[in-house]
Amino acid sequence: MSDWMVTQSSSSGRRPRALSPLREHLRDTFWFAPTAAMVGVFVVWVGAEALDTAIVDSLQRDRDYETLDELLRFAEDAKAVVSAVGSAMMTFIGVVFSISLVAVQMASGQFTPRVVRLFVRSRITKATFAVFLATFVLTLLVLTSFDTADDPRSVTTVPLVQSVLTLCMVGLSLLLFVLYVNATLRLMRISHVIARIASESFRVPASMPVPVGGQEAVPVGGREAPGHGTETGWVPHDGRAGVLRDVHIARLVRVARKHGVVLRLIPRIGDFVVPGMPVLAVHGGPVPPRRVLRYAISVGVERTYHQDLAFGLRQLADIALRALSPAINDPTTAVQALDRVVQFLAALSRRPLDAALHRDRAGAVRLVQPVPDWTELVDLGFTEVRGCAVGSPQVSRRMLAGLDDLLLLAPPERREPLLRHRELLRQAVGLAAPTASDRDFALRPDRQGIG
Secondary structure (H helix, E strand, C coil): CCCCECCCECCCECCCCCCCHHHHHHHCCCCHHHHHHHHHHHHHHHHHHHHHHHHHHHHHHCCCHHHHHHHHHHHHHHHHHHHHHHHHHHHHHHHHHHHHHHHHHHHHHHCCHHHHHHHHHCHHHHHHHHHHHHHHHHHHHHHCCCCCCCCCCCCCCCCHHHHHHHHHHHHHHHHHHHHHHHHHHHHCCHHHHHHHHHHHHHHHHHHCCCCHHHCCCCCCCCCECCCCCEEEEEEECCCCCEEEEEECHHHHHHHHHHHCCEEEECCCCCCEECCCCEEEEEECCCCCCHHHHCCCEEEECCCCCCCCCCHHHHHHHHHHHHHHCCCCCCHHHHHHHHHHHHHHHHHHCCCCCCEEEEECCCCCEEEEEECCCHHHHHHHHHHHHHHHCCCCHHHHHHHHHHHHHHHHHCCHHHCHHHHHHHHHHHHHHHHHCCCHHHHHHHCCCCCCCCC
């Protein structure tokens, strides 16, 4: 049983289990799937070659040379097909993925450079590339299995099963190519990109532990963590400088339980950390040996969705800002981004924030992980977009409608930042609108903007 005990919510059913940092990091790479596919196809080829050799040995023992002669003629035709597939497959791979790189570059320039992660994490893209390379490797291996002997009595193997396997791989490659083109075209459409960002973003709060018995998350900014004891020391970051991508929660909980302490993550996921910077505070006991915490902190060059609650909002705001820039001037895209901003904030409107409390299997808090509070999330979703929405009635109308909807959903103690943004937007539009009729039109809430 895992030391990382997560509480289930009776209203939402079983909470999805978070993937380990290693599995998440492998999903963010593009080399793992093709490499695994090439290794796997080599293993399959070894088995197919052994089966072909067994078939030839069986026919020779039965002195069925007529069947062997037919297989040899089949092998000559199969060799021509396999050779054609091998020569065409690598050219096909180069052309397809060259076009894909151009498409990714266009999408990153039009939306935001951070959407490139969607292409890298795309399962269909990895599967297509992996199967293409595996098919190419298989053709090379099969070509080495063709026997030069023409006499059925002296032939050692006929790649019958291997040739059929190659044809199956070609068929699978064609099927995946069709799916890949469809998926790539979808990822080039802004509505699907925004939907994917929102979908990835919702996995973060879904994987966070739910407070037990309605317990609210507690502020963790000072040297005292209420209920967890006085800070007795801290652990510095001794790796490279970079963005804090995630922490291995299960490992940190095990270490804290073993040493009878509470660990508190000092920087938030997504913060930039440098060597020597404190990353973990220890409460209620001695500082655990640094070696046991060495691989529990992951630092990279960019933020990820894995445990970063605010990263999705950051991307949605970036897309809206890019759409409202004078170079693009696409307020409809900004409205689509605001739709998802409102959706995400609505889902968090009544959820305890400030900190995620991770418990061991006995129910004791062992890791306190800071997360953005409600005000910070609202500011992230609206502040920059509001500054650019003054000259676009479509965006100002949609933002006002979204703020009104959130005011209906949020509890009274969380309405202040929403009211503040609504009032600031009204003031900015009032100063910028040339006439009273333009001001009234731009300040009329509309969930579709203008329609």
